Amino acid sequence: MxxxxxxxxxxxxxxxxxxxxxxxxxxxxxxxxxxxxxxxxxxxxxxxxxxxSKDALIGSILDRLFSVELDALKELQTAPGSVSDRLMALDRQVADDMIRMTPVFPILYEFYAEAARKESVRQVLKGYYDAYHERLVELLRQGVESAEFRAVNVHDVASAILAIYEGLALLWTVDPEKTTWGETNQTAIRLLVNGLRTESN
Incomplete structure (x- = not known):
């Protein structure tokens, strides 16, 4: 039963x-x-x-850790306001999530190590990044189509945004004095957004 x-x-x-x-x-x-x-x-x-299996357990933990961020990004795709404002809202959400997830950071980097050893774990992690990347691409495409952003390669920009967050997370883990969530990330994303805007925006 x-x-x-x-x-x-x-x-x-x-x-x-x-x-x-x-x-x-x-x-x-x-x-x-x-x-x-x-x-x-x-x-x-x-x-x-x-x-x-232990792999099934690992997959469920990954889903638990990352589903909140994916849901938040999905909501931003249809939220009102400029794409610039929505990207900055996403940035604030990411900073809050990173602070919230501080106790589990050792686990997050275990995922990377395990993904290098096991294809099943790599595929789960890749699935998360693919979904996040796809939603970022859609949001950025809205900015290009509305002429808020220049005609850039939105796939490359989405990869750059992911790289900013992953890089800052790694730097924060190794040397937290050099990274302040809510400040360092905001500076990086604001510079990126300003570089995307057309002259009229």
Whole structure:
């Protein structure tokens, strides 16, 4: 008999919370399902009821971490206002998310390491970046089509925006004194947006 939906959801959240604690203390390679079960206060069988492998668990954690940003960007695609204003709103959202996610940064970089070793994890991570990139492209295209932005290669600009955030996140992890979320990122994105605008804007 399958668990009731509300019970299942509660167990899944409990397992994901426990997995994030364990993965923050050890690498994905070293962490075991037994450790996750102990941290969650559940049997290993209960873990496998919801996640048939460690890779499935990793994929669900990635989805949990990144779905908020993807949803926010999707909303901005149809929000009122100029594309410049919406990009700056996105920038503020990213800064807030980065600060919120500070405790799980060790896990985020574990994902990169694991993606270099496992194709399944790389594909999950690539799926997130592809979706984020696609939504950025659509937002930037609106700016070009409305003549707010110059006729630029929106795919390249979207990649540049992603590179700014990923680069700042790495710099912040290594040397937080050189990066202040809410300031450093805002400077970079404002410079980029100003460079995109047409003379009339």
């Amino acid at each position: 399958a668990p009731r939906p509300n019970v299942a959801e509660k167990c899944i959240e409990q397992i994901l919370d426990a997995a994030m604690v364990v993965f923050a203390q050890a690498s994905f390679q070293e962490a075991s399902m037994d450790e996750i079960a102990r941290e969650a206060g559940l049997s290993k069988g209960a873990i496998y009821l919801y996640f048939n």
